Amino acid sequence: MNRLVVTKRLLRFSTSSASCSRLGRMMMSSSVDGGSEEKKMVSSYWGISRPKIAREDGTQWPWNCFMPWETYRADLSIDLSKHHVPKTFTDKVAYRTVKLLRIPTDLFFKRRYGCRAMMLETVAAVPGMVGGMLLHLKSLRRFQHSGGWIKALLEEAENERMHLMTMVELVQPKWYERLLVLTVQGVFFNAFFVLYMLSPKVAHRVVGYLEEEAIHSYTEYLKDIEDGKIENVPAPAIAKDYWRLPKDSTLKDVITVIRADEAHHRDVNHFASDIQFQGKDLSEAPAPIGYH
Numbered sequence: 001m002n003r004l005v006v007t008k009r010l011l012r013f014s015t016s017s018a019s020c021s022r023l024g025r026m027m028m029s030s031s032v033d034g035g036s037e038e039k040k041m042v043s044s045y046w047g048i049s050r051p052k053i054a055r056e057d058g059t060q061w062p063w064n065c066f067m068p069w070e071t072y073r074a075d076l077s078i079d080l081s082k083h084h085v086p087k088t089f090t091d092k093v094a095y096r097t098v099k100l101l102r103i104p105t106d107l108f109f110k111r112r113y114g115c116r117a118m119m120l121e122t123v124a125a126v127p128g129m130v131g132g133m134l135l136h137l138k139s140l141r142r143f144q145h146s147g148g149w150i151k152a153l154l155e156e157a158e159n160e161r162m163h164l165m166t167m168v169e170l171v172q173p174k175w176y177e178r179l180l181v182l183t184v185q186g187v188f189f190n191a192f193f194v195l196y197m198l199s200p201k202v203a204h205r206v207v208g209y210l211e212e213e214a215i216h217s218y219t220e221y222l223k224d225i226e227d228g229k230i231e232n233v234p235a236p237a238i239a240k241d242y243w244r245l246p247k248d249s250t251l252k253d254v255i256t257v258i259r260a261d262e263a264h265h266r267d268v269n270h271f272a273s274d275i276q277f278q279g280k281d282l283s284e285a286p287a288p289i290g291y292h
């Protein structure tokens with residue numbers, strides 16, 4: 001196989017939605033069997049070889065999309081019931097908007113929580129990226145630090161994307177669901193972008209409420225697993241590495257840690273909104289970087 005073909009294959013892997021796990025598997029298999037693809041990738045004129053990376057138990061690190069130092073143990077002690085009571089007019093609008101968005105979601109997915117979670121994660125990973133990008137541009141325009149908020153919001157986007165990479169290992173989207181993702185992303189990205197430009201404090205409040213709904217959905221998901229309505233299958237390999245879960249972890253463990261992540265996102269976004277409701281700039285309050 002010539003170098004061009006290998007490069008094209010790698011590009012295809014790195015740009016597909018499930019690139020994380022597939023590239024991970026490819027890297028693992030090529031390193032295990034000494035396959036030629038990895039050697040050719042390294043021998044590219046511009047190629048930068050990856051140093052040998054291992055898990056704590058010494059086995060080869062199979063993922064290219066996240067590294068061992070980016071993994072963590074979810075803080076399961078977080079209060080899941082916290083709620084921001086809407087008091088101001090804009091808070092009430094944000095709250096009602098999220099409650100309204102829930103209606104079509106409930107009607108479409110009903111109790112198909114795997115599918116529902118997978119689809120919602122495609123939306124959940126958007127606000128952090130939009131907010132992070134706009135704060136990045138603001139920092140450049142004003143020659144000012146962001147107080148760590150760019151990093152915190154991009155971390156959130158990445159964390160949500162890892163939720164999606166985990167869910168696609170459990171649920172395979174059908175063609176019409178992929179079509180729905182395309183449509184929803186097109187609408188939601190632009191709507192959220194405009195909202196963040198107009199009022200970042202309302203945008204963060206909306207996300208705070210979306211995260212409260214995510215906690216509720218994952219709690220219902222867990223109930224169905226506990227009641228035996230959804231099979232408690234073994235946890236995907238990517239989830240075990242990302243959340244440092246034990247080898248015998250199951251779907252229930254994965255949903256539990258994802259729900260804890262959502263509770264952290266809820267806190268970060270309500271906090272970001274509160275700062276701005278008090279008439280301050282986000283950069284005036286240190287961002288909760290690495291808050292999991």
Ligand SMILES: [Fe+2]
Pocket residue numbers: 121124159160163214258262
């Ligand atoms: Fe999520």
Ligand SMILES: [Fe+2]
Pocket residue numbers: 124160211214261262265266
């Ligand atoms: Fe979230």
